[in-house]
Structure formats: C-alpha cells, structure tokens
Amino acid sequence: MDRFQDLCERLHQKEYKLTPQRKIILRALLNGDDAHLSAEDLYGIVKQQNPEIGLATVYRTLELLAEIDVLQKIDFGDGRLRYELASEEAHHHHHLICTRCGKVLEFEDDLLDSLEQAIQCRNQFRILDHQLKFFGVCKECQIE
Amino acid sequence: MDRFQDLCERLHQKEYKLTPQRKIILRALLNGDDAHLSAEDLYGIVKQQNPEIGLATVYRTLELLAEIDVLQKIDFGDGRLRYELASEEAHHHHHLICTRCGKVLEFEDDLLDSLEQAIQCRNQFRILDHQLKFFGVCKECQIE
DNA sequence: TTTGCTGCAAATGTTTTGCAATATC
C-alpha cells in the first residue's frame, strides 16, 4: 500500500478536499520523513513545485494535518513549531537536542508508560500525551 | 539566611548592578514562588510598585536571571515563556498541563535520572537538562 | 452550484533591539 494514497484517503474520510496544494505538502512531508520541518522549511520546499503557494496555506494545512493526527507538533524551544509524521507504530519517541549546533537525535521510549500510569492515578488527571526532551551537547560539539 | 539577599549577592558576584527595578522584580519572583509567571504577568505585578518600569526591562531582567541560573525558563506551549525560581534542592520536577483550563500541577521525579544515564552513554551525548511534560485533562475539567 | 480552500495583505502577540537619557558603582 502506498503511504501517499493512504494519507489522501484519510483527508477524504474527514471530508476535506484534496487540493493540489495539499498534495504537494503531503508529498514533501513524506519525502523528508526524517526531518523535523518547520512551516517555513516546508514553505521553501513546496514553493519549488508551485511558486504560487502561500505561506498561510502551509500553516493551515499543517494545522489541519496535526488535527487529524497525521502530523505531530514538536517544539524544540527555538521559537518555531516543527512537524513530523505521526508513525503508525504508536511508539513514542523523544528527542535529544544539542544546544550548540541544534542537531536532534531521536530515541525510543517505553519506560515512560509506567510512570504515566502512576501519575495518572495519583493526580486523577487523564493524560493524553507526554513530551520528553533532553538538552545537552552532542558528540561532535564536545570535541570542538 | 534571607533568600532575597542571597539573590542580590549573586548579582553582585557576577558584576551586575543592583538597580531598584531588579530588586522589585526579584521580590515579586520570591513572593509568587509557586506561580509560573510569564513576562507579562510579572510586568503587571511589578508595575504596581513602580509604574515607570518598562516591559523591556522585565524581559531583560528575566533573561539575565535565567542566564545565571536563578530562574528556569519553562514553556507550556501556550506561546509565551514562563519562569520559575530554580530551587536550590536540585530536584527535578515536571509539569502536568491541563489542555482545557490551563491549570498546571507539578510532580517530583527521580525516575528519569537512570534513563538519562542510559541515554547519555548510548548516544555519547552530554546531557545537561531534561524536560518532561504531560498534557491531559484535569479532575475538574473531566466532570464538565 | 455549493461550500471549502486559496493567496494576499494586514493583524496579532510575544519578544528583541536601537538609542538617548539616566543611575549605579
């Protein structure tokens, strides 16, 4: 099965229209799958295919895709939101952010699930999401 | 020992001048110790004591205090930074954020330290800080 | 044909900055 068509289908189901702009944005997202793209990043990419496209459309599409859980918003604390494809294996992963060069490593995590359970009970809080970030200095930047 | 004088001393050591504005801001921070104040919040408080004070001064002072580790910046993802006093007991605590009413609960955490160790080794990343946030619906908002 | 979508420009809201006046050390 094709990932792109799968996503198109998902828009269809939610009664959203499948415009050329949205298609271009979806393809760009699928291409740079490992990147943590900001709206501006994506705008740059997408404009090459269709210079007419507006930045507002990119923002609106990203918002929409996050709404229907195609994308996940991530915030590295650098003043702009970034987006990544929500992986079908609902496995949480988190980020190691180098405060010198801005590089981002990912790591898997299962460990947090039990903590989440405990906190949920103790505080009578219905937890919907969690976010874990480590800040530090990457291997390369330690040398310099 | 007085916490306020301790902080004044700390500014002194770093060769920063002890202006009336900075004193007022420090006192306001010490007063509302449990709150997670944004720059604008603090500006509102501080203006009552000295209506002359400028918002830019508040921003500059908060930045300065975060720089010398008196304050910790926190980001609840609501589009503004917040600040809290970095507690002397270097105990990490984290936040439960209600996505409906914005309420914030705190919880202690030791559990993450071992995870931090493991990740540090595995990725050869020198970890300086971590940040854990849970998003969900608080007890009160679940009822409504 | 209807309704949702787009591009543009203007508005928003937070934070930063330039600068001349001022206050601390």
Added chain:
DNA sequence: GATATTGCAAAACATTTGCAGCAAA
C-alpha cells in the same frame, strides 16, 4: 566619571485572520 541599565518606540519574528476570488466535490 565610566559604563551598565533604563524606558520608550520601533522592529522582528512566527503565526493567524479577513476577505474576495477560485476550485473541488
């Protein structure tokens, strides 16, 4: 008195919104 700090206004920046025209269904 030298230099850091202030207040103000303007700038910067990411993001959102109003709206008239356009396009997907």
